[in-house]
Amino acid sequence: MADSVSIDLLARLQPLASLGNDGLRELLPRCRMHTFTRGSEPFRAVDWNGQVVYLVRGQLLASMPDGASRVLVGGHEYAAAPLARGGKSPLKGKAITDIVLLALDEDTLDIVLTWSQLAVPATGLPGSAEVTDWRMMSGMFALDNITVGVFASLPPANIQSLLGKFNRVQVKRGQDIIRQGDSGDFYYLIESGRCKVSRLVAGSSIQLAELKEGDAFGEEALVADTVRNATVTMKTDGVLLCLSKDDFNELLRAPLLQKVPGAEAERRIAAGATWIDVRFPAEYRSDGFPGALNIPLDDIRQASTALDPAREYIVYCQTGRRSSAAAFLLSQRGFHAVLLDGGMRAHADAMESVE
Numbered sequence: 001m002a003d004s005v006s007i008d009l010l011a012r013l014q015p016l017a018s019l020g021n022d023g024l025r026e027l028l029p030r031c032r033m034h035t036f037t038r039g040s041e042p043f044r045a046v047d048w049n050g051q052v053v054y055l056v057r058g059q060l061l062a063s064m065p066d067g068a069s070r071v072l073v074g075g076h077e078y079a080a081a082p083l084a085r086g087g088k089s090p091l092k093g094k095a096i097t098d099i100v101l102l103a104l105d106e107d108t109l110d111i112v113l114t115w116s117q118l119a120v121p122a123t124g125l126p127g128s129a130e131v132t133d134w135r136m137m138s139g140m141f142a143l144d145n146i147t148v149g150v151f152a153s154l155p156p157a158n159i160q161s162l163l164g165k166f167n168r169v170q171v172k173r174g175q176d177i178i179r180q181g182d183s184g185d186f187y188y189l190i191e192s193g194r195c196k197v198s199r200l201v202a203g204s205s206i207q208l209a210e211l212k213e214g215d216a217f218g219e220e221a222l223v224a225d226t227v228r229n230a231t232v233t234m235k236t237d238g239v240l241l242c243l244s245k246d247d248f249n250e251l252l253r254a255p256l257l258q259k260v261p262g263a264e265a266e267r268r269i270a271a272g273a274t275w276i277d278v279r280f281p282a283e284y285r286s287d288g289f290p291g292a293l294n295i296p297l298d299d300i301r302q303a304s305t306a307l308d309p310a311r312e313y314i315v316y317c318q319t320g321r322r323s324s325a326a327a328f329l330l331s332q333r334g335f336h337a338v339l340l341d342g343g344m345r346a347h348a349d350a351m352e353s354v355e
Helices: 016-031 106-118 143-148 155-164 219-224 245-256 262-269 282-285 296-305 321-332 343-354
Strands: 032-036 052-056 059-063 071-072 092-095 099-105 167-170 176-178 186-192 193-200 206-210 233-236 237-244 274-277 312-318 336-340
Touching: 016 099, 016 106, 052 106, 099 106, 155 237, 155 245, 176 186, 186 245, 206 296, 219 245, 219 321, 237 245, 245 321, 262 312, 262 336, 262 343, 274 321, 282 312, 296 321, 312 321, 321 336, 336 343
Parallel strands: 274 312, 312 336
Antiparallel strands: 032 099, 052 099, 059 071, 059 092, 167 237, 176 233, 186 237, 193 206, 193 233
16 A cells, blocks of 8 residues: 655655645645556556656666666655656656655646745735735635636736735724725735624624635625625734735736636536526526526625536626626636626627527
8 A cells, every 4th residue: 555645755855845834734635646566667557747756665766868777765865856747757667666656736736836936925015024924824825726727827927916016904803994885995815813794784784704814805896896795894903915906906806807708608508617697596586597506696705615616617697797706706716717708688689699
């Protein structure tokens, strides 16, 4: 049986060691161990395309691309570097003893390393003597967020600019950060502390959610270009990281919010994508698309935990306003979610013109 993957094991490998324990802990489920018996040739037996491969136990006689032969020993410093990357491996390799190889998807590792290097504490924040260790922002930098869906393709230039645009603000317990009905001006990340989200309904304040370190809020009003639909109040003292509306639109909204026209949406649905109708249930029952999931915008944060990250979702509402906010929220959480451009109204007009 193959050895189990551990943080201690990953910390001995390069360049994984640079990620620190928190980053390595998130990588653990993505690693796979493969055992080969003495005399076997692992690079003929398995297609390692797209994988980073390390020798972690045993001895391997490897014929290198430069023609040299080398005996590699798992756990030795010479085996700390990848034996193969992206499918490119030694010309031949024969197990001198039973061996164990560890494999990890190369794209996943590259994305994690990019974010980790750009998010080092030295980045700092404008006008602040303190610095923010972005790698500790578990909500924003969770591995599932940065390696799945649209977030994974955020341009590196955007990442660096984005991290430098946030401003740090000290906040107090009981302080209202945004108020229901106000215009949207900032996007917020919680560096420390907790806050509650509430909405005034029929004169009574109803708590909708509680947010913690690493969580984000304020995006709905910015994406949909409307007023705040809830009030966010600090439950403790804390520190918030604020991004202006203009910077949010340029560096996050534009690359994350993808739109597809009706004909392309129909093609993707036929190929296996799923509609999400973010209107109220009464609206959905009236004229919702067949087979659509009805998840009102108010519920999209909580309901996202039940969605399949491997599936593509096409989000719609009547005009595209509410669905744009929902599509962004899902994309921000690592889902492959796109927006039906112009909403149901534009889709109906396009279908009529075809007829």
